[in-house]
Amino acid sequence: MKPPTLRQSMAWIHGWLGLLAGWILFAMFLTGTASYFRPEITRWMQPELRPTAVAPGAAAAAAIAHLQRVAPDAEQWMIYLPDARTTTTRVFIRDKPKTPPAPRRPELRLDPATGEPLHARATKGGEHFYRFHFQLQLPHPWGRWLAGLCAMFMLGAIISGVITHKRIFVDFFTLRWRKGQRSWLDAHNVSAVLALPFHAMITYTGLITLMLMYMPGPIAANYAKPAEFSAEAAGIEPERPATGRPARLAPVAPMIAAAMREWGGEVPGRVTIRNPNDEAAIVTVARDGTAALSARVGTISWSGTDGRRLSASPPPGPAIRTAAVMLGLHLGWFADTGLRWIYFLLGLAGTAMVGTGLILWTEKRLRKTASPRGLAIVQRLNIGTVACFPAGMAAFFLANRLLPAALPGRADLEVSIMFYAWFGLAALACLRPLRRAWPETLGIAASAFAAIPLVNMATTDRGLPRALAQGDALFVAFDLVMLAAAALLGFAAWRAGAPLRRPRQTAERVPEALAHAA
Amino acid sequence: MPLDALAGAYAGLTCFALATRRPRQAIALPSAATPPRLRLLGAFLLGLALALLAAQLGTALGIVAWIGIVGIAALALVLLLSRSTRAALLAVPPLLLLGAAALLFG
Numbered sequence: 028m029k030p031p032t033l034r035q036s037m038a039w040i041h042g043w044l045g046l047l048a049g050w051i052l053f054a055m056f057l058t059g060t061a062s063y064f065r066p067e068i069t070r071w072m073q074p075e076l077r078p079t080a081v082a083p084g085a086a087a088a089a090a091i092a093h094l095q096r097v098a099p100d101a102e103q104w105m106i107y108l109p110d111a112r113t114t115t116t117r118v119f120i121r122d123k124p125k126t127p128p129a130p131r132r133p134e135l136r137l138d139p140a141t142g143e144p145l146h147a148r149a150t151k152g153g154e155h156f157y158r159f160h161f162q163l164q165l166p167h168p169w170g171r172w173l174a175g176l177c178a179m180f181m182l183g184a185i186i187s188g189v190i191t192h193k194r195i196f197v198d199f200f201t202l203r204w205r206k207g208q209r210s211w212l213d214a215h216n217v218s219a220v221l222a223l224p225f226h227a228m229i230t231y232t233g234l235i236t237l238m239l240m241y242m243p244g245p246i247a248a249n250y251a252k253p254a255e256f257s258a259e260a261a262g263i264e265p266e267r268p269a270t271g272r273p274a275r276l277a278p279v280a281p282m283i284a285a286a287m288r289e290w291g292g293e294v295p296g297r298v299t300i301r302n303p304n305d306e307a308a309i310v311t312v313a314r315d316g317t318a319a320l321s322a323r324v325g326t327i328s329w330s331g332t333d334g335r336r337l338s339a340s341p342p343p344g345p346a347i348r349t350a351a352v353m354l355g356l357h358l359g360w361f362a363d364t365g366l367r368w369i370y371f372l373l374g375l376a377g378t379a380m381v382g383t384g385l386i387l388w389t390e391k392r393l394r395k396t397a398s399p400r401g402l403a404i405v406q407r408l409n410i411g412t413v414a415c416f417p418a419g420m421a422a423f424f425l426a427n428r429l430l431p432a433a434l435p436g437r438a439d440l441e442v443s444i445m446f447y448a449w450f451g452l453a454a455l456a457c458l459r460p461l462r463r464a465w466p467e468t469l470g471i472a473a474s475a476f477a478a479i480p481l482v483n484m485a486t487t488d489r490g491l492p493r494a495l496a497q498g499d500a501l502f503v504a505f506d507l508v509m510l511a512a513a514a515l516l517g518f519a520a521w522r523a524g525a526p527l528r529r530p531r532q533t534a535e536r537v538p539e540a541l542a543h544a545a
Numbered sequence: 546m547p548l549d550a551l552a553g554a555y556a557g558l559t560c561f562a563l564a565t566r567r568p569r570q571a572i573a574l575p576s577a578a579t580p581p582r583l584r585l586l587g588a589f590l591l592g593l594a595l596a597l598l599a600a601q602l603g604t605a606l607g608i609v610a611w612i613g614i615v616g617i618a619a620l621a622l623v624l625l626l627s628r629s630t631r632a633a634l635l636a637v638p639p640l641l642l643l644g645a646a647a648l649l650f651g
Binding site: 218372 | 619
């Protein structure tokens with residue numbers, strides 16, 4: 028038997044890497060795509076909030092006034108200043124180590140103008156999709172390892188896919204409908220090849236974001252603690268332990284103003300205060316990080332007692348700069364609204380690439396398979412992923428509107444509902460014949476997405492008609508995207524439910540010799 | 546969304562598409578529109594889109610944005626081509642007009 032050619036080997040690798048990681052990659056792509064609008068999703072999920080925009084210095088001062096009341100003896104205050112997308116001040120408090128250790132305080136959201144805690148329905152918002160994207164709702168570090176493994180599989184699938192694709196240029200503009208397996212192959216090729224630079228970039232840079240976890244050896248060999256490397260890489264002042272001697276915290280607004288002057292008017296994104304109200308207090312102001320490709324933001328540190336400038340982070344070396352640009356490309360913080368939508372659409376193309384690949388895998392084996400049971404399992408997993416996962420996401424949004432706003436634990440319950448809906452629908456689909464399971468689950472997903480704008484209109488004062496009238500762009504855009512998703516899934520349900528076309532019967536050709544004899 | 550660059554990218558890719566066999570069979574093109582000339586025009590339009598983005602966003606960001614915009618334009622073009630070559634071609638003039646308006650008036 029002839030050994031397989033390079034293309035055949037690559038096709039085998041591509042098929043198996045793509046299949047084994049495909050179900051998780053589909054969910055990672057979809058949630059990652061949604062994460063490009065993480066703050067917008069959170070704002071949609073807290074429709075009660077309409078905070079007033081204020082200058083960064085004022086927002087920081089208001090937040091610090093609140094922190095002085097609720098956590099004056101904390102080890103660290105981290106204040107994320109509001110911007111055009113995240114309109115609230117977000118605060119993280121790290122308490123001093125105690126025995127037993129104090130529980131980690133959850134994120135606080137404050138009104139930028141008053142510094143008072145904002146009262147809105149508790150929700151994880153867009154943060155849920157962001158965290159799921161690289162942690163997969165699994166305990167640390169297993170989720171990140173699994174996500175990384177799938178990303179490595181994806182990289183292998185991209186390379187093997189390019190090698191095995193014989194007519195990559197000839198097929199560049201080819202998309203044929205209603206041709207069965209050929210149509211799925213065309214769709215997979217189109218969604219993969221046309222956005223190939225994006226897919227390759229997003230996969231490789233995604234691995235870079237957690238590279239220190241996947242390859243910890245160099246850091247472990249050269250630093251006693253990983254935190255020492257992080258501080259040196261970021262160029263921030265080394266952490267000093269608190270002296271225990273109280274000292275009044277210097278006003279932070281002048282430090283922010285000085286930082287903005289030094290950065291040519293660029294606004295800060297974050298203020299970190301270590302050992303507040305202690306002689307060893309340090310205030311570090313970090314840049315916004317949206318002005319350049321690099322995700323590594325420069326910082327300036329001041330003494331927290333007398334406001335004396337201590338240091339600024341040095342320009343990064345080539346390695347750190349390369350990693351920071353790669354991280355920036357993956358996160359897309361630099362992108363304005365237009366570019367962000369492009370990221371979003373390309374992410375959807377990636378999701379389509381994975382989904383069509385999963386379906387193509389089964390289509391190729393419908394007529395001939397070594398393991399009918401294995402094929403059946405793959406088909407059920409495909410339905411559970413491609414049709415039921417989006418339904419779970421829709422259920423997350425619906426739960427946000429339908430659960431009582433004051434319900435304790437509602438943030439975690441919203442997440443639970445997403446998983447109940449996803450797995451519950453997938454389990455129910457297993458009870459249905461395969462030909463019915465696809466259109467039914469896709470139809471349910473479409474209905475769920477279509478319901479979101481209606482439920483939003485019924486339960487809030489920011490429904491689509493009013494949002495259009497008031498120029499509430501975020502709520503208009505969100506509802507329109509939900510309707511577009513409903514239309515797409517509805518179309519898919521309709522096509523999946525269409526009767527199978529039987530192959531045309533061709534008339535038997537009478538051999539010429541016999542025809543002449545007659 | 547940089548409409549001018551999107552229009553240029555779409556038009557450029559349409560030229561490349563019209564230089565391939567299947568779309569050329571679907572519609573009658575002028576005899577002067579030979580595949581080499583169409584590819585040259587397509588390359589020029591794609592280069593123009595890149596230049597516009599680099600001028601607006603800087604070199605690094607411009608290249609990143611160009612790669613993304615070409616991907617989106619290609620996906621839109623292929624979807625249209627799969628339904629109707631004529632529709633894909635007819636989309637070029639209004640897109641170019643929109644792009645020109647975006648460039649001139651911001």
